[in-house]
Amino acid sequence: MVDSILRLPTETPPRESWRRNAAINLLALRRSAKLEGRKLPAPRQAVLFRTLCTDALEHSRAENRPKGVYELKLNIQQLLPAFGDRAAEEITKQEIVRWLTGETEARGWKPSSRNRWQAALSLIFRVGIDNEKITRNPAAGIKRRTENNDKVRFLSDEEERTLLQETDPRFHPHLLLSIHTGIRMSEQYSLTWPQVDFERRQLYLLRIKNGDSRDVPLNGTALEALGRLKSETDGEFVFPDAESPRGWFLAAVERAGLKAYTWHCNRHTFASRLVMAGVDLHTVGELLGHRTAQMTKRYAHLSVNHKQAAVERISGAQSAIKTASSVLTCSGVFSKLL
Numbered sequence: 257m258v259d260s261i262l263r264l265p266t267e268t269p270p271r272e273s274w275r276r277n278a279a280i281n282l283l284a285l286r287r288s289a290k291l292e293g294r295k296l297p298a299p300r301q302a303v304l305f306r307t308l309c310t311d312a313l314e315h316s317r318a319e320n321r322p323k324g325v326y327e328l329k330l331n332i333q334q335l336l337p338a339f340g341d342r343a344a345e346e347i348t349k350q351e352i353v354r355w356l357t358g359e360t361e362a363r364g365w366k367p368s369s370r371n372r373w374q375a376a377l378s379l380i381f382r383v384g385i386d387n388e389k390i391t392r393n394p395a396a397g398i399k400r401r402t403e404n405n406d407k408v409r410f411l412s413d414e415e416e417r418t419l420l421q422e423t424d425p426r427f428h429p430h431l432l433l434s435i436h437t438g439i440r441m442s443e444q445y446s447l448t449w450p451q452v453d454f455e456r457r458q459l460y461l462l463r464i465k466n467g468d469s470r471d472v473p474l475n476g477t478a479l480e481a482l483g484r485l486k487s488e489t490d491g492e493f494v495f496p497d498a499e500s501p502r503g504w505f506l507a508a509v510e511r512a513g514l515k516a517y518t519w520h521c522n523r524h525t526f527a528s529r530l531v532m533a534g535v536d537l538h539t540v541g542e543l544l545g546h547r548t549a550q551m552t553k554r555y556a557h558l559s560v561n562h563k564q565a566a567v568e569r570i571s572g573a574q575s576a577i578k579t580a581s582s583v584l585t586c587s588g589v590f591s592k593l594l
Contacts, residue, residue, distance in 0.1 A: 302343035367401035429481035438526030447494040
């Protein structure tokens, strides 16, 4: 008897607590219905998390590019062992946070990786709500981690020359098109010739990463690269025998001795050179296809020295005016003396 009085209550696991509360609520509803003389509808069978995953893949196939569908499928394969056979309505925000934290520590995820996994979970639950199979999204209220995207790695002119020297000449058009348009890898390697307008000097990109379409202007180097590719291919695709450049590109980067340089850095090179040439950030963002100005701000610091050089040009011009004025004044004084 004493033991039972002194024994402290143990913490109820979240899943058991949810079930107990649901049972209590259901019992209360049934008692109320009995008193009012009405009959409650039969309880709906619990929807499993794996069912939501199947629906989310179906949604992704209808709305996204194959790459996005493939990435979601990989995510789901790793989520199923943890949540697959659970009733979706039972999964709590706390459980998802614990899973994300555990995987981050075990696999050394960066904040951006954790955020992408959280977004995948949120998508799965959101599609379930849209399909009226569940009523809440436990991943929606989880705070995203701050991503450090301020570091920008781009090629110097000397590094570009070295990289081209170490690249098989067959792939020079691939590399130059990337550096001189700033388009994403998926955009470049899915290009078809109807998207290329040589007369107007433009590429037309369909359903890019953020869901919009956009036109990309082509400079002389990009046009020359596309012209060479056109002479080498007969089919619909600009790059018929390539899905990505990772093989030859990574080997060339290693031979060139470039540190921390990836294919995506070609995009940074394009943007950085625009900023350093005096192009405003709004225009740079439009050329890159950024949806928000915040995404383009990472390049803002590159314009500081070039802005300084610009105002110095004004200073130099003013000095020249002052010198010319002094010469004219002296000439006038000299003429009076004569």
